[in-house]
Amino acid sequence: MDPCGRSQAGSSSARLPPSSAIAPAKDELFPALRRDFGRIGHKVQLLTNHFNVRLDTKENFFYLYNVNLTYDDNGNPVTGKSIGRRVMDKVLVTYVNSLQGKGFAYDGEHNLFTLGSLAQNLFQLKVVLDDVYSGSAGGSIIPQGGAGKRMKRQSQSKTIKVQIRFAAKIPIKSIVSVLRGQETEHFQEAINVLDVVLRDHAAKKGCLLVRQSFFKGDKCTGIGGGALACHGFYTSFRATQGGLTLNVDASTTVVIQQGPVMDFLLSNQNVRVPQDIDWNKAKRTLKNLRVKVSPSGKEGKITGLSERICREQTFMMKRRNGDGEVEVTVYEYFVHHRNISLGYSADFPCINIGKPKHPNYVPIEFCELVSLQRYTKALSVQQRASIVETSRKKPRDRMKFLIDALRSNNYDKNGFLCSAGISIYPDFTRVEGRVLPTPKLICGNNESFVPRNGRWNFNNKRLWTACKIEKWAVVNFSFRCNTNQICETLMRCGNMKGVNVSNPLGIFEEDPRLRRSSPFERVDSIFKNMENSLSEPPMFILCILPERKNSDIYGPWKRKCLSIIGIVNQCIVPTRVNDQYMTNVLLKINAKLGGLNSILTIENKMEPSFATRIPTMIFGMDVSHGPPGRSDIPSIAAVVGSTHWPCLSRYRASVRNQSPRTEMIASLFMPSPENKDNGIIRELLQDFCSNTGKRPEQIIIFRDGVAESQFSQVLNIELDQIMEACKFFDEHWNPRFLLIVAQKIHHTKFFQAGSPENVQPGTIVDNQVCHPNRNDFYLCAHAGMIGTTRPTHYYVLYDELNFHADELQGLVHSLCYVYQRSTTAVSLVAPICYAHLAAAQMGQFIKFDEASESASSHGGVTSSCEVLVPELPRLNRKVQSSMFFV
Known part of the structure; x- marks a missing residue:
């Protein structure tokens, strides 16, 4: 492969052809090689969150084995990574002699890795697991005995068949080869083995696994809506110029709030009393979450809610003497047959932890959501902002967090890593960095300046290319703003920066009676008002929106201006109107209207570069x-x-x-x-x-x-x-x-x-x-x-x-x-x-x-299983060449 990234071997690749014509085979492209290193800038000594790894093993290969787990009684496959890991942990203990004491790393699904080979290419094993939730039909998980066959506990011992079959050898030397600068075929597979070892190590510690990030659940912060920001750490082996390293970093995921299901629903829907809960929404939210049921303490997965409330939801219960069945409500069963009193849950739907056609109903007050379950719904703007806020760590705090994470995981005691001769040094890697010279900028009047600490301002400066804001209008969807003050401030700031801002053609306030109308109606109404009042359309519109975040007017407004009519516009939500705020708004307006606020000196050919010497x-x-x-x-x-x-x-x-x-x-x-x-x-x-x-x-x-x-x-x-x-x-x-x-x-x-x-x-x-x-x-x-x-x-x-x-x-x-x-x-x-x-x-x-x-x-999926997507409206030709996106 040459430095450009072309294959010198002339191998062909399956590339998308530009037409139906048969084109000659093309060389496959690979990432370019490094030619040289940078030298400009003053050198600085830095630390990085890569920890050096020593690899010293006498073995030549990792061995990959395929794992197949099935229930012995019915032949059904075992689903769920947690059960799979329990099975393989039991295999490791039960068949220690057959495995000759050799440990392995298991990915929770179908792959098992060993250092060196096992004694056989194929193992057919059986293990017995206690307390396996089977998910079969039943009336309730709570009753234990005395209620007939349908009332038996869902948790029982299970015999599981384990097949371990040899699949492939992965050369360990591929890691060493890449570290020496040689591209090898099996490098990524070998690195993946080491990453699986770390995942398996974290799983044994009870962590939630999210790809290469691990979460213990001891560091969580509420972000609203029944969700928690869960803080953990990320690990990944990397091949670098300095050798093999372990990259360790802080990581955050979102989990649901553990505890009573009712408390979670109140928080999730932001209501104060259970009577205000939207149970249709609750059904969608709770589906597939795991709950622990009291007093048995067993776990089950929520498959739905009962159609009726607990007092009215019925099921068929066998008589104690086995003489037929009798219809009872869930409430009657617990209160009269089990002598268990019910509180608030009597008047609300039950949780179904059975199957849809064979329900297994439990009163909601007996169900608690277990910890470390990922929150997979779309996050609100407020939740996303909370995650960012709670995840921030200053450099020193992050460094301490990473050192603690590395120490607490005791990788030096992991059997697989030790057998492979892998040791991880506990100190941050030292690297040499350079601080590049700050680029020079030019503003109006050919005034050049050098930003300080990555920042600059336009105090006493004019813009490089200042546009004229003529024939413009103001549209106001907010009842809190003083539009006259906004216009006066914009004109004053513009004149100071060299932007000639004329008086607006008009200020158009929204009719208060339309504020409950749809966003499209509100936008169309105000445009009709402008058309009726102005002799010609404005060249620019300043739009004042009513909400700071995610205004529902924004999308329809942008589509109307940029696609249908073709008018450059700027939306603002001013909380404080002052010169600094309006100057920042002015920078965006100037760029959208074809001006430039500042440029690099290399663009003005004062200091030409390779991008300005030749048409680029x-x-x-x-x-x-x-x-x-x-x-x-x-x-x-x-x-x-x-x-x-x-x-x-x-x-x-x-x-x-x-x-x-x-x-x-x-x-x-x-x-x-x-x-x-x-x-x-x-x-x-x-x-x-x-x-x-x-x-x-x-x-x-x-x-x-x-x-x-x-x-x-x-x-x-x-x-x-x-x-x-x-x-x-x-x-x-x-x-x-x-x-x-x-x-x-x-x-x-x-x-x-x-x-x-x-x-x-x-x-x-x-x-x-x-x-x-x-x-x-x-x-x-x-x-x-x-x-x-x-x-x-x-x-x-x-x-x-x-x-x-x-x-x-x-x-x-x-x-x-x-x-x-x-x-x-x-x-x-x-x-x-x-x-x-x-x-x-x-x-x-x-x-x-x-x-x-x-x-x-209209059938949103084609015969080839492709999702039909709505066509994106095109930009109006009047604005398509503008920097409308600024």
Whole structure:
């Protein structure tokens, strides 16, 4: 493989063809190799949450065995990881001689790993587990004896058949090979074995497992709605330049509030008394949650609620003498047959822990939700904010938390790790970082300045390119705002910054009688009012929304302005109107109307770089998905492209929707039968060429939101589409490409050695904890004000530009300073931030709940099992080239 990322072996790959024509096989692309290291910047000594691992084993292979668990009495498969783990723990004890004392790591499903081979390739074993909940039919889990066969306890001993069959050998030396910079086929499999060992270790300690994060349940914080933020830790083995390391970080998940079911429902629905509970909603919320039933103490899974209240819900109970059955209510059974008094639950539905057709009803007051059950419903805005607040840890607090987590897990006493000769050093790894020089900016009157600590302001400064705000109007949906004060402040601030703000054409207040109407009606009504009052439509509208978070007017308003009519607009929810607030609003308005607030000196050719010496176009790509549990909501793919080379600060966006949960962008190149390309890339290329009169010789692509396992798809599907689109645009044109993936969702953190503060803005690390041979680096471009700074991990996947690491890292750093919405450096390059904003704003165009119902009523799934997605409305041509997303 060459440094560009091309396969030198000439292997072919299954890439998406641009047309139905048979194309010649293409070389598969692989992530590019590192050419050199950066040198610019003053060096700093840092600590990182990677702990060095020593690997010293005489064994050559991990052995993988497939595990099959079935019930002996009926042959049904054993479901549930908890039961599977109990079975395998029993196997380890019962068959110690057959296994020759060899330990193993079990993933809870079908895979078992050993160090060296077992004595046989196939084992057929049996174990007996006590207190296994069978889930068979019954009237109640509470009664014990005396009520006939249907009233027997659901918990009993079970014999389980265990089949262990050899599957594969995984060479341990593949880890060593990668650490030496050699790509090997089985490396990821070997690392996965070590990660399974840690998962198995945590499971034996009673932790909740969420992929590679583990939660004991002793550190939980309420976030409202019956949900708790549960704090735990994350672990993962990583191959780095410094050797094998264990990456340990703090992690947070959401679990349900344990305790009485009734208390949970009151909190979940935010009501004070049980009489106000929505039981239809409760049924959906409780389904599949586990409860412990008193007084027996046994556990069961909720399958539903009774159709009637406890006093009225009946079942057939066998007479004690076995002479027939008698119909009784659940209430009568407990009070008269079991002498167990009932309180509030008599007048509410019962919990069903049986099957829908063979219910097993329990009064709700006898049921308690067990701990460490994940909350899988969509979180509210307030809950998400609470999670962020409770998860923040200052650098020193995070370091102490991680050291405590590592010590408390006693990995040095894990039998598998010890047998493999794996030892984990307890100290943070030391790395050498560099603080890059701060990029210089220019504002109005060619005044250059250097931001301090990743921040700057426009006090006594004018904007670089100031627009004119003429023929504009104000729309007010809020009854709390003083619109005259807002207009006066905006005009005063604009004049100070060089923006000529005229008096508005009109101020349009919403009719108070319409505030209970639908959002669409409210928006249409106020537009009709403007049409009747103004002789011509305004060129810009300032819209004052009534709520601070998630106003239901926002989506319909944006769709009306940007898609239907074509008017640039800015929404605000002012809580305090002052010069600072209105100046920040002015920055967004100026960018949307075609102005620029500040630019890099390299854009003005004062300090030319490789991106400004040669015609260069920059893309930022991102895909946003619907909330968890909503498989009917389409994913939104957004690409922004720079438009005015050598300017690197101005972009336009193209946005399309695609099938739910689809990460790869499918609309980059879309050839039609009419020999036209309707894809995103052609649309952006046309804008660049029309504005600059040139074709870009260099194309730099920043891709967000993909994991390492998806790198091959980005290279061999998305990059291939982009190249095909360029070739289709002009077959004689051969631009060079640079593809970089940016990752924010990772667990590497950096800490200043000897300081409690976050690392400085501009801190970069391209050694020690980076990949052994691939081209990646970590960059903290922004100032971390709260919690611990999370660096962005940049991976260079494809590189035909061949520039020195310092030039490339400097460009990435500089692009964090061209974000026109604020006066701070951002943690990601601005093109990616813009793509994310464009996807989020265009996603507001679709009223997803209605779209889902429509799809359901018209058959929302195709014959090929693809979910039908509503078509995303296109931008009006009047605004499609604007930075509407800022």
